[in-house]
Amino acid sequence: MKHFVLATFVIANGFFSTNVSAMVICRINGKEVSSTPENFTGVMTCKHDDGKLNREESFVNGKKIGRQVMITFDDHRIESTTDTNEQKTGIERKYFPSGKLKETNEYSKGKQQGLQHRYFENGTLISKAWYDNGSETTRIDWTEKGKLYRVECGDKEFFKEQGDLCGFRGEKEIEFFNGKGEVVAKEKYLNGKLLASSAHSGKDTIIDTEQKGPNTRAIIVKSKKTKTVLAKFQVQSSDGINFSFDGSSEFFFEDGKIKSKSTWKNGTLLSETEFYQNGKMSVESKFSKVSEKETRGQRSYYTDSGLLNSESEFLVNSYDYRQYGYHASENYSTQSIVNRYYGKDGKMAFEYHYDKDGNLKNSRELLKSGKFSLKEYFPDGSTKSEKVE
Numbered sequence: 001m002k003h004f005v006l007a008t009f010v011i012a013n014g015f016f017s018t019n020v021s022a023m024v025i026c027r028i029n030g031k032e033v034s035s036t037p038e039n040f041t042g043v044m045t046c047k048h049d050d051g052k053l054n055r056e057e058s059f060v061n062g063k064k065i066g067r068q069v070m071i072t073f074d075d076h077r078i079e080s081t082t083d084t085n086e087q088k089t090g091i092e093r094k095y096f097p098s099g100k101l102k103e104t105n106e107y108s109k110g111k112q113q114g115l116q117h118r119y120f121e122n123g124t125l126i127s128k129a130w131y132d133n134g135s136e137t138t139r140i141d142w143t144e145k146g147k148l149y150r151v152e153c154g155d156k157e158f159f160k161e162q163g164d165l166c167g168f169r170g171e172k173e174i175e176f177f178n179g180k181g182e183v184v185a186k187e188k189y190l191n192g193k194l195l196a197s198s199a200h201s202g203k204d205t206i207i208d209t210e211q212k213g214p215n216t217r218a219i220i221v222k223s224k225k226t227k228t229v230l231a232k233f234q235v236q237s238s239d240g241i242n243f244s245f246d247g248s249s250e251f252f253f254e255d256g257k258i259k260s261k262s263t264w265k266n267g268t269l270l271s272e273t274e275f276y277q278n279g280k281m282s283v284e285s286k287f288s289k290v291s292e293k294e295t296r297g298q299r300s301y302y303t304d305s306g307l308l309n310s311e312s313e314f315l316v317n318s319y320d321y322r323q324y325g326y327h328a329s330e331n332y333s334t335q336s337i338v339n340r341y342y343g344k345d346g347k348m349a350f351e352y353h354y355d356k357d358g359n360l361k362n363s364r365e366l367l368k369s370g371k372f373s374l375k376e377y378f379p380d381g382s383t384k385s386e387k388v389e
Contacts, residue, residue, distance in 0.1 A: 023049040038062060060084075076102065083109070096121050106131070115159060120144050130158035138162050205230065216246065228256050236266070245269070253277055268295070269316075276304045287316065296337070308346065313338040355379075 026033055026046040039062045046054045058066030064086045070078045075097035083089040087110030094103040100121055106114030112131035120126055124146055129139040138158055141150040208220040215238055221231035233249030244267025251259040262272035274283040285299040295316040301309045315335040335358050341350040351364040365373045376384040
């Protein structure tokens with residue numbers, strides 16, 4: 001025996017929730033009841049005290065069998081059918097408050113089995129999907145204007161549109177489209193795990209991602225126009241959210257020539273070499289961890305003819321691990337220790353030393369006489385002493 005007297009709904013909206021209670025009165029053959037009779041067969045209709053339908057339930061020998069109707073708290077109507085085990089079977093239909101069809105689902109033994117159709121209120125199809133034993137296996141989505149938006153392919157054909165777009169690929173693929181019907185991103189899965197993905201990054205590049213291990217991804221950035229590889233590198237993550245560079249990385253000019261090479265370990269840059277477009281080295285950098293909190297770097301700059309132009313030693317203060325730009329390794333802040341500058345003859349012309357706070361401490365300057373001018377400085381930058389050696 002089932003009792004039906006009061007219905008209470010919880011409406012969640014943003015940062016607060018509201019309980020809305022309304023008296024629900026149930027009737028059988030027009031007679032008000034507070035519960036279903038033993039072994040009842042027939043239809044019970046329940047309405048709110050304002051006369052609006054709450055639900056309509058069919059029973060056979062005390063079990064909910066047959067046509068079932070429910071009105072949600074936001075006035076959407078759901079019509080379904082239950083079998084002798086009181087489980088959904090056949091087609092379930094959901095309607096907008098306006099009465100227009102919102103969604104259809106096919107059920108078998110209480111689980112979604114077969115096609116699902118979802119609609120905008122104007123009647124345009126939003127999506128078409130196939131469910132197997134309660135799990136979605138493939139899906140196609142459209143915009144309100146009827147433009148293809150997303151395709152999730154299964155491993156075999158379940159309905160015509162999916163077969164036409166996907167074929168039979170073995171792996172599960174998802175494609176995303178823009179309003180022009182152009183593919184803007186792809187993802188490939190096997191046994192529920194992401195194998196690879198590809199996405200257009202802005203107007204000019206495509207990013208391909210391949211899963212190399214549980215925590216490692218290989219990234220390839222290509223020119224959208226020429227398909228030339230612009231970058232190749234690996235990232236790792238322990239939580240799937242925050243990524244850091246790991247292993248080797250290479251960045252290229254639009255013509256395919258090498259632009260830079262670098263080596264990373266667990267998000268820490270170990271070395272990097274940058275090149276001019278003529279193939280000659282422009283910058284060479286090396287890094288070493290002095291202590292848990294201190295990393296030091298050494299960097300040499302060269303002219304496009306191959307001559308040493310300057311050198312620097314510095315402290316590395318912080319990295320931005322998730323920057324996938326052309327110079328990902330340059331996204332760190334530094335503090336100078338020593339800077340040296342060289343003349344065209346290869347001789348050192350200037351040398352500057354800095355203290356732990358980044359203030360200029362002393363300098364050496366090569367004079368025309370071949371001697372060096374040595375200077376020491378106060379923290380405010382003024383000259384403390386000067387001599388020639």
